[in-house]
Amino acid sequence: MERKVLYLVSVLVVSAGNLALAQAPIHPGSWDASWRGLTFGANREEVLKVLEQRIRDRYAALLRRTLDIRERDRLTREMQREIEEVQASRVVFPEGESTWSVSILKEDYEPGQEMILVREGPARYYMLFHEGALYKWIALPEDPSRDAAMASLQQVFGSPAEVQRHWDDTVIFARWKDAGPLCASLQDYTREFQTVLVRFAQKDLEERFRTARSQRKAPALNPLIEAAKAPPEATDANGDQAEKPGRKKSPPGKKKGP
Numbered sequence: 210m211e212r213k214v215l216y217l218v219s220v221l222v223v224s225a226g227n228l229a230l231a232q233a234p235i236h237p238g239s240w241d242a243s244w245r246g247l248t249f250g251a252n253r254e255e256v257l258k259v260l261e262q263r264i265r266d267r268y269a270a271l272l273r274r275t276l277d278i279r280e281r282d283r284l285t286r287e288m289q290r291e292i293e294e295v296q297a298s299r300v301v302f303p304e305g306e307s308t309w310s311v312s313i314l315k316e317d318y319e320p321g322q323e324m325i326l327v328r329e330g331p332a333r334y335y336m337l338f339h340e341g342a343l344y345k346w347i348a349l350p351e352d353p354s355r356d357a358a359m360a361s362l363q364q365v366f367g368s369p370a371e372v373q374r375h376w377d378d379t380v381i382f383a384r385w386k387d388a389g390p391l392c393a394s395l396q397d398y399t400r401e402f403q404t405v406l407v408r409f410a411q412k413d414l415e416e417r418f419r420t421a422r423s424q425r426k427a428p429a430l431n432p433l434i435e436a437a438k439a440p441p442e443a444t445d446a447n448g449d450q451a452e453k454p455g456r457k458k459s460p461p462g463k464k465k466g467p
Contacts, residue, residue: 233365235391237346237409240365249391249411250342253325260295260327264288267329300324313402317347319418345410353404355397359383362395362407369395386412 238245243266246259268288272281302309304320318324318337327334330351337345350358359380363369369383375397385393392415396406 232367232387234389235366235385235387235393235409236389237348240362240393240407240409241348244346247343247346249344249346249409252341252343253323253338256325256336256343257296260325261292264291264295295325295327298324298326300326313349313398313404313406314347316396316422317345317406317408319421339414344414345408347406347408349404349406353399355380355395355399355405358395358405358407362393366393 233239236245237247243263246262248255248259251259265288268284271284275281275284300323302318302320302322302324309315309318314335317335319339323338323341325336325338327336332351333349335345335347336343337347339345352358362383362385366385366387370386371382371384372380373382375381379397380395381397383395390411390413391409392412393407393409396408398404398406
């Protein structure tokens, strides 16, 4: 009896732990704890403070591992260089076609929006601002594997609410939502860019811009194609056009035209 009780308690603890993982609030910090300080809706200066602190924390860990004066000096210079690079990073997306139109961010920005780009080794992070406020965070993970990214997101947020698959049943898009203001998604770009894209964004703005982009992409009606779709006018046995209601038929034996 005592063993059964212990087993039941163990099952409940494991189940509760899995449930807690699945119910983690959708935020980059839930997926990667180093981003817990990021606030959506923050302005550029507030985001830059978070980014600078991330750099300092990362290099502080490296500095603690060495007592070599020259190595510590090199790491300090690298840290300062990264901080200056992030502070200077400012992309304003242009109207019309540009290099961004064919980049991995081609589905993720609107003209006039601004962005900060962060490089951390092979990983890339993009912070997009709408009307001066952070509304989207995008990562190209250090591990570009679709399966690795999908597994890590599912481990934290559970099963996605929306999934799109390729013809071979591989997941090419997945989206997670909860009661909070953010949504998360995984986009497979391994065929085009040999990596995946993980994004977190404000749900209302993401849906608004997603709908606007799909409407802009809708093909315009070509009048020549539409005219070609119209059924041909019926003809009689002699090849003449059949009489239509309200149309006077030419007298027999009388030719049309000059």
